[in-house]
């Protein structure tokens with residue numbers, strides 16, 4: 001389907017309209033999947049009155065593998081990441097890789113790619129293993145934990161150390177405090193917008209002072225972390241990063257990197273706890289893989305755990321950490337029989353694509369074996385499993401996130417048995433593009449013994 005050659009495409013005004021009810025943030029993946037089966041891969045919804053000043057009157061939804069290929073690959077020059085993501089991030093953070101367009105984006109991505117290559121994961125894995133071990137040491141003593149809250153501590157500590165070399169402790173806690181003050185502002189004592197802006201500015205200044213100090217120290221004596229690599233990056237093709245650009249990259253890496261990984265790992269451990277047969281198979285696979293490495297969680301051991309890989313894929317499909325990715329339309333296009341003018345705003349729904357029954361059999365059922373040969377649901381249709389996006393702008397942290405989530409699962413399952421606390425009201429909610437379990441996820445934790453662990 002080409003953007004230019006669709007002479008029969010109908011005008012934007014005739015595009016079908018859907019209604020989003022109050023429970024939309026909870027039902028979004030299945031609702032949009034259903035609507036796309038009824039109406040086709042493109043439809044629109046009216047933006048709420050308060051949102052119209054920022055987002056315009058209509059939001060265009062695009063759903064399915066063809067839509068993913070169109071937006072992420074074949075017609076990507078029609079779409080702006082900046083006009084999509086920057087308003088969504090609300091101007092709180094400096095610009096970074098996620099919300100920059102080509103050609104500037106291409107330069108930045110070239111400079112950043114090496115720090116995220118699979119070969120560099122050997123640097124980050126020991127940090128991940130140490131943080132996971134330290135943070136999970138007392139779980140059995142505590143008996144019950146909220147795995148979402150715990151995973152969040154782990155992923156933030158890992159991000160802080162791998163990005164800027166801050167070790168778990170007071171410095172990371174300070175960074176965490178500042179970061180969350182921006183992400184989830186506390187409205188207590190704030191009465192006017194001016195007071196809100198002043199408070200945000202003061203937190204931003206403090207966060208930036210901390211990060212700029214790190215950047216200056218790193219320029220003076222390069223460190224062995226991601227910032228260290230970014231400071232050194234640059235060649236005759238691509239000018240090196242300025243301090244301001246480095247600051248933006250650090251902001252965006254923290255935003256894009258840790259909430260997403262938290263959501264994926266929390267649901268993964270819950271789903272394993274909820275499916276004892278799968279867990280028993282996983283224990284067998286894990287014991288074999290770790291026997292070969294003397295119990296150490298190495299990249300080779302992680303690679304050998306195929307069933308864990310399928311389970312991570314299935315968790316990402318059912319509980320997509322990124323629900324919809326936003327784009328601003330910068331050049332008119334036609335797709336699915338309708339014209340869309342420049343200036344429109346699109347949400348490409350990754351989470352809804354993952355619930356399409358013509359791609360994923362029984363899409364609402366948790367079934368990791370759908371990704372194992374010979375079924376390989378995702379391989380039959382390119383751009384169908386898009387947990388990490390796709391095309392040239394696929395998530396730069398895909399290796400990092402996968403290694404971290406798998407290391408967490410291996411470490412925890414090796415030591416503990418997990419059981420969900422019964423009677424919880426569990427649900428993924430998408431109040432923003434990044435989904436999270438609304439009430440957390442409570443698990444009972446006991447030491448793993450021969451009898452209990454399978």
Ligand code: HEM
Nearest residue numbers: 098256257260261264321322325388389393395396397401
């Ligand atoms: C489970 C964890 C993660 C998920 C599900 C995820 C998902 C995604 C998705 C869907 C995109 C594409 C966005 C778009 O097309 O607009 C993306 C981009 C991005 N992600 Fe991730 N991500 C994860 C972890 C990470 C980590 C750990 C980092 C960094 C440490 C990271 C950094 C980024 C950046 C910088 C981009 C923008 C890439 C570009 O536009 O070139 N992500 N991610």
